[in-house]
Amino acid sequence: xxxxxxxxKKPTAETPAVPMVNVQIDGQxxxxxxxxxxxxxxxQVGKDVPHYCYHPKLTSPGNCRMCLVEMGMPPRLAPxxxxxxxxxxHQPIQWIPRPAIACxxxxxxxxxxxxxxxxxxxCRHGVMELLLINHPxxxxxxxxxxxCRLQEFSVEHGTGGSRFRExxxxxxxxxxxxxxxxxxxxxxxxxxxxxxxxxxxxDDPVLGFTERGSHxxxxxxxxxxxxxxxxxxxxDICPVGALTSNDFRFQMRVWFLKETKSICTDCGRGCNTLxxxxxxxxxxxxxxxxxxxxxAWMCDHGRLNFHYLDSELRLSAPLVKDEGVxxxxxxxxxxxxxxxxxxxxxxxxIAVVVSSRMTNEELFMAKRLIDTLGAEHVATVPRAGExxxxxxxxxxxxxxxxxxxxxxxxxxxxxxxxxxxxxxADGRIKAVVTLQEDLLxxxxxxxxxxxxxxxALVVLHLLANPTAQMASVVLPxxxxxxxxxxxxxxxxxxxxxxxxxxxxxxSLDDWEILRDLIQAIGGGNGIYLxxxxxxxxxxxxxxxxxxxxxxIGDLGVPLIETGETVPLLERERERIAKGQIVG
Amino acid sequence: MAIxxxxxxxxxxxxxxxxxxxxxxxITLRHxxxxxxxxxxxxMQYPEEKWDSHLPEYYRGAPAxxxxxxxxxxxxxxxxxxFICPPRAITIHPEEIPSEDKWAKVExxxxxxxxxxxxxxxxxxxxxVCPEQAIFLRKEYAFTGLKREDMxxxxxxxxxxxxxxxxxxxxxxxxx
Numbered sequence: 001x002x003x004x005x006x007x008x009k010k011p012t013a014e015t016p017a018v019p020m021v022n023v024q025i026d027g028q029x030x031x032x033x034x035x036x037x038x039x040x041x042x043x044q045v046g047k048d049v050p051h052y053c054y055h056p057k058l059t060s061p062g063n064c065r066m067c068l069v070e071m072g073m074p075p076r077l078a079p080x081x082x083x084x085x086x087x088x089x090h091q092p093i094q095w096i097p098r099p100a101i102a103c104x105x106x107x108x109x110x111x112x113x114x115x116x117x118x119x120x121x122x123c124r125h126g127v128m129e130l131l132l133i134n135h136p137x138x139x140x141x142x143x144x145x146x147x148c149r150l151q152e153f154s155v156e157h158g159t160g161g162s163r164f165r166e167x168x169x170x171x172x173x174x175x176x177x178x179x180x181x182x183x184x185x186x187x188x189x190x191x192x193x194x195x196x197x198x199x200x201x202x203d204d205p206v207l208g209f210t211e212r213g214s215h216x217x218x219x220x221x222x223x224x225x226x227x228x229x230x231x232x233x234x235x236d237i238c239p240v241g242a243l244t245s246n247d248f249r250f251q252m253r254v255w256f257l258k259e260t261k262s263i264c265t266d267c268g269r270g271c272n273t274l275x276x277x278x279x280x281x282x283x284x285x286x287x288x289x290x291x292x293x294x295x296a297w298m299c300d301h302g303r304l305n306f307h308y309l310d311s312e313l314r315l316s317a318p319l320v321k322d323e324g325v326x327x328x329x330x331x332x333x334x335x336x337x338x339x340x341x342x343x344x345x346x347x348x349x350i351a352v353v354v355s356s357r358m359t360n361e362e363l364f365m366a367k368r369l370i371d372t373l374g375a376e377h378v379a380t381v382p383r384a385g386e387x388x389x390x391x392x393x394x395x396x397x398x399x400x401x402x403x404x405x406x407x408x409x410x411x412x413x414x415x416x417x418x419x420x421x422x423x424x425a426d427g428r429i430k431a432v433v434t435l436q437e438d439l440l441x442x443x444x445x446x447x448x449x450x451x452x453x454x455x456a457l458v459v460l461h462l463l464a465n466p467t468a469q470m471a472s473v474v475l476p477x478x479x480x481x482x483x484x485x486x487x488x489x490x491x492x493x494x495x496x497x498x499x500x501x502x503x504x505x506x507s508l509d510d511w512e513i514l515r516d517l518i519q520a521i522g523g524g525n526g527i528y529l530x531x532x533x534x535x536x537x538x539x540x541x542x543x544x545x546x547x548x549x550x551x552i553g554d555l556g557v558p559l560i561e562t563g564e565t566v567p568l569l570e571r572e573r574e575r576i577a578k579g580q581i582v583g
Numbered sequence: 584m585a586i587x588x589x590x591x592x593x594x595x596x597x598x599x600x601x602x603x604x605x606x607x608x609x610i611t612l613r614h615x616x617x618x619x620x621x622x623x624x625x626x627m628q629y630p631e632e633k634w635d636s637h638l639p640e641y642y643r644g645a646p647a648x649x650x651x652x653x654x655x656x657x658x659x660x661x662x663x664x665x666f667i668c669p670p671r672a673i674t675i676h677p678e679e680i681p682s683e684d685k686w687a688k689v690e691x692x693x694x695x696x697x698x699x700x701x702x703x704x705x706x707x708x709x710x711x712v713c714p715e716q717a718i719f720l721r722k723e724y725a726f727t728g729l730k731r732e733d734m735x736x737x738x739x740x741x742x743x744x745x746x747x748x749x750x751x752x753x754x755x756x757x758x759x
Contacts, residue, residue, distance in 0.1 A: 137754070138690075139714070140659050140714045140715055141659045141660075141689065141691040145661070173688070173690075174690060249679065250660070250677045250678065250679050250690075252662075252677075253661070253662045253666070255666060256662070256665075
């Protein structure tokens with residue numbers, strides 16, 4: 001939020017009692033809270049200062065020197081001398097002949113900053129020229145090209161030519177420093193962001209600099225490797241192409257990628273992400289800053305867990321089983337078939353297994369389906385895992401809170417699943433609908449023999465799996481990157497997924513499939529858009545009242561109170577309070 | 584804002600129209616007699632006769648990939664040509680060069696490189712944008728095919744057309 005300019009603002013009851021200081025930036029006077037870093041003050045008023053080593057979530061060593069600016073202070077007064085002030089109450093600024101780094105210094109009363117003076121520009125020229133002395137010109141093969149700070153700043157602040165006539169220093173290239181990361185030391189500009197990240201955030205300080213002068217190289221500690229579950233964040237914060245991800249390496253140039261704001265569905269945390277996709281294929285996921293969920297990081301496991309979206313197991317068309325063989329069918333036929341098979345059974349004979357990996361909208365439609373069928377057995381598959389001390393939640397389902405709210409499930413979810421399992425085993429349940437769940441996994445715990453005794457098994461899933469193999473009707477659904485919808489994370493925050501690619505083959509958005517199925521069983525329901533589903537959800541479930549999909553926004557809204565905290569965010573807040581980082 | 588087009592003012596003889604026609608017929612007639620005596624050539628008997636030997640150095644025929652003196656494929660799959668190509672005729676699938684390869688230090692090469700010659704408009708932007716001097720517009724221009732797939736040049740075909748090109752900048756050779 002840009003602070004109000006010049007006029008004296010007295011701290012009121014609402015504003016915290018942080019004293020404000022007057023700062024002149026490029027000739028204009030502004031007010032900032034005391035303690036604000038100069039670089040942040042400039043950024044807040046739209047004067048971006050170029051930087052490499054500075055990262056708001058990490059400490060500021062001030063080693064890249066890119067953020068040098070011209071700085072001035074009021075004159076030192078002789079004892080008893082009255083400060084001379086202009087009409088607005090500001091003292092004259094005495095400009096210091098040497099520049100100061102904007103990242104590690106804080107603003108002071110009556111300070112002056114020039115971000116575009118001759119001195120500042122000269123400093124940037126010099127730093128760029130020095131950084132480019134030994135930097136290889138391999139942008140055509142470098143994965144960072146297109147989002148490289150060195151490229152960007154060399155266009156904005158560079159001189160355009162090099163005066164260096166000697167040989168460039170040779171350093172190790174293509175070094176394997178961990179299972180997911182490749183290091184190119186020639187491209188490294190020694191900003192030390194990765195070193196600080198592994199030390200301060202990931203608590204795995206395996207990186208460091210060795211050698212001296214222009215021979216300095218980034219290296220991994222002998223006998224160790226950069227293998228922690230947050231290692232790929234170093235690739236994101238690396239301003240150049242020194243650290244690249246093995247998974248994304250040479251797959252696609254970044255300027256082709258369409259970036260869609262979404263969330264990670266790998267666990268209950270719901271880290272905010274950007275999905276990079278091109279022509280219907282997802283190429284990478286990167287974390288998106290949200291200081292209430294994941295700060296600016298995400299775990300490697302969640303980040304890389306998208307390759308199943310275009311795996312060979314993806315179901316591409318609805319399947320109907322005739323005489324024991326699955327045949328490709330059309331949507332109307334498959335839906336009709338499923339509806340007929342389910343209508344033949346009474347509510348007490350039908351069980352619906354719903355996945356907590358579905359969005360709220362899909363869960364709402366699932367609830368509709370359950371009501372239409374009158375199904376008496378409803379269960380979800382709980383997935384408990386090991387939480388870590390950073391971001392990973394104990395709940396491996398991304399939307400357990402949503403499932404509890406919308407389906408009205410209470411108490412032990414495992415017990416509900418257990419009763420369905422027993423019902424199927426003793427023959428009370430004759431028809432099962434499973435939505436985005438494979439029943440033959442250890443978590444679900446069904447066995448093939450009991451499922452074989454069912455009269456009808458309708459499977460909605462995106463991948464071919466053993467349960468789909470046994471199903472009478474298979475309806476291919478959409479993956480997380482292929483749909484718009486919302487989920488509630490473990491801390492009770494409602495967040496939005498957005499559609500990056502079209503559903504694979506003939507598969508459809510899950511809510512559309514459910515809508516058609518409900519229609520085939522019980523008649524029309526007047527739902528045409530995902531927004532309509534959310535509107536009905538908001539009308540039907542108290543907690544969602546007054547919300548729409550667009551009101552959720554990119555950063556989500558807190559919806560319910562669960563009392564869960566994020567260990568990584570707790571530590572970040574401590575560091576901010578201590579003034580170690582900006583945050 | 585409307586643009587006012589100024590019409591040329593015609594003289595009396597120009598307005599009559601016929602003198603112009605007669606003048607034109609005269610030129611045609613002159614060429615008719617000149618061609619009878621073989622002094623002007625009216626048409627080229629394509630495809631028996633071709634213009635190929637007269638093509639200038641800067642002729643813009645089909646884009647193709649070239650190798651250099653050392654037989655290195657110059658393309659590093661940076662995909663800039665794919666990006667700049669106005670009709671989107673180029674599709675590249677990059678891959679990493681295996682470590683046992685002689686040119687492993689280059690790290691990257693195209694696994695497949697396709698140019699759809701139905702789409703190509705011979706504009707030459709791919710050649711202009713290439714940072715590795717790997718793609719050039721050569722003099723081949725006559726391509727036919729019975730299927731759409733026939734008109735897509737794959738990597739093998741592109742190197743056949745492109746051949747070897749000498750005297751280019753070799754930034755990957757020294758020291759590295």
